Amino acid sequence: MSEERIKRMKDLPSTHLLGSGTPMCSGCGGLEALHQIYDVLGENTVFVNAAGCMTLLSVYPFTPFRGSWLYTAMASAPAGAQGVRDALDIQLAQGRLAPEDDLEVVVLTGDGSAYGMGLSATSGAMDRDLDFIYVCYDNEGYGNTGQQYSSATPHAAATATSRGNRGYPGYKKDLFAIWAAHRPAYVATVIGSEPLDLARKIEKARGMRGPRMIIALAPCPTGWDYDPKDSVEIGHLAVKTGVWPLREYVDGQVVHTRVPRDRPPVEEYLRLQGRFDHLFRPEKDSAVIADIQARVDSYWEGIA
Ligand SMILES: Cc1ncc(C[n+]2csc(CCOP(=O)(O)OP(=O)(O)O)c2C)c(N)n1
Numbered sequence: 015m016s017e018e019r020i021k022r023m024k025d026l027p028s029t030h031l032l033g034s035g036t037p038m039c040s041g042c043g044g045l046e047a048l049h050q051i052y053d054v055l056g057e058n059t060v061f062v063n064a065a066g067c068m069t070l071l072s073v074y075p076f077t078p079f080r081g082s083w084l085y086t087a088m089a090s091a092p093a094g095a096q097g098v099r100d101a102l103d104i105q106l107a108q109g110r111l112a113p114e115d116d117l118e119v120v121v122l123t124g125d126g127s128a129y130g131m132g133l134s135a136t137s138g139a140m141d142r143d144l145d146f147i148y149v150c151y152d153n154e155g156y157g158n159t160g161q162q163y164s165s166a167t168p169h170a171a172a173t174a175t176s177r178g179n180r181g182y183p184g185y186k187k188d189l190f191a192i193w194a195a196h197r198p199a200y201v202a203t204v205i206g207s208e209p210l211d212l213a214r215k216i217e218k219a220r221g222m223r224g225p226r227m228i229i230a231l232a233p234c235p236t237g238w239d240y241d242p243k244d245s246v247e248i249g250h251l252a253v254k255t256g257v258w259p260l261r262e263y264v265d266g267q268v269v270h271t272r273v274p275r276d277r278p279p280v281e282e283y284l285r286l287q288g289r290f291d292h293l294f295r296p297e298k299d300s301a302v303i304a305d306i307q308a309r310v311d312s313y314w315e316g317i318a
């Protein structure tokens with residue numbers, strides 16, 4: 015690494031992640047959300063990151079974060095967070111760490127870890143009422159290894175492991191509901207293209223204690239196959255069409271922070287993404303599109 019680059023990284027403003035020449039794709043919706051989340055949480059944080067795209071942000075011994083960063087295996091980030099939290103608590107109890115120097119422990123993983131490999135460790139952490147924030151950036155597949163399907167992949171999306179004219183045969187798992195069933199302090203869905211909603215939820219989570227769980231839908235130009243300039247538009251359409259409900263769980267209640275009125279057809283969202291190309295070419299697959307639409311409609315039925 016050149017001296018010049020090291021200097022550039024050291025000179026970054028304290029709450030800025032980027033500008034370090036990271037090997038991330040342009041238009042990355044996960045990075046867009048993470049950047050905004052970091053702007054709210056700030057540098058008094060320890061990020062515990064499971065293997066995935068965001069791991070590429072940190073190249074030992076450097077990290078664009080101004081706080082600390084710990085890398086774990088895919089299934090283990092919440093267990094790693096427990097160890098970090100325990101170490102901080104012991105230092106606080108022994109008077110070796112002043113309360114004002116305490117750090118927020120933040121797990122950062124992709125959907126492959128959150129929806130799949132790491133779900134058991136996350137469930138255990140919530141059972142133990144671990145005091146941490148979990149941020150899952152959900153790009154709906156194993157992005158770092160070439161977009162194989164995960165259990166966050168939406169129905170019919172083409173992935174590296176679900177090719178042909180049918181795409182992924184399964185249906186996206188409702189992780190928000192699974193997490194909320196554990197009755198943690200807080201669960202919320204966010205997206206980088208709705209920055210005010212995102213900032214309000216992260217502020218709220220920051221002011222709480224216990225497990226605070228965040229899922230950020232992360233439009234992914236590389237895995238979803240679209241022009242990076244369309245990331246924000248795709249994020250807006252995910253919310254407007256009702257595909258990505260913005261919601262939060264607190265005190266046993268689920269509240270929608272945005273109820274999309276006059277939802278445009280999901281087709282408008284699907285059409286922009288190459289991973290759904292086979293639904294439109296060579297012939298339109300009206301049955302599959304109608305199935306996707308019906309599931310979205312059924313979700314919103316009765317939600318005022
Ligand atoms: C147990 C285990 N299996 C496989 C891998 C290889 N691997 C590294 S990153 C990754 C994809 C992770 O997907 P996700 O959590 O969705 O994050 P993304 O890559 O999409 O950011 C995989 C499979 C690994 N590190 N550990």
Ligand code: SF4
Pocket residue numbers: 038039040041042043044045067153157158232233234235236237
């Ligand atoms: S593959 Fe997708 S999630 Fe990963 S860095 Fe690229 S755009 Fe972001």
Ligand SMILES: [Mg+2]
Pocket residue numbers: 124125126151152153154155156157164
């Ligand atoms: Mg992923």
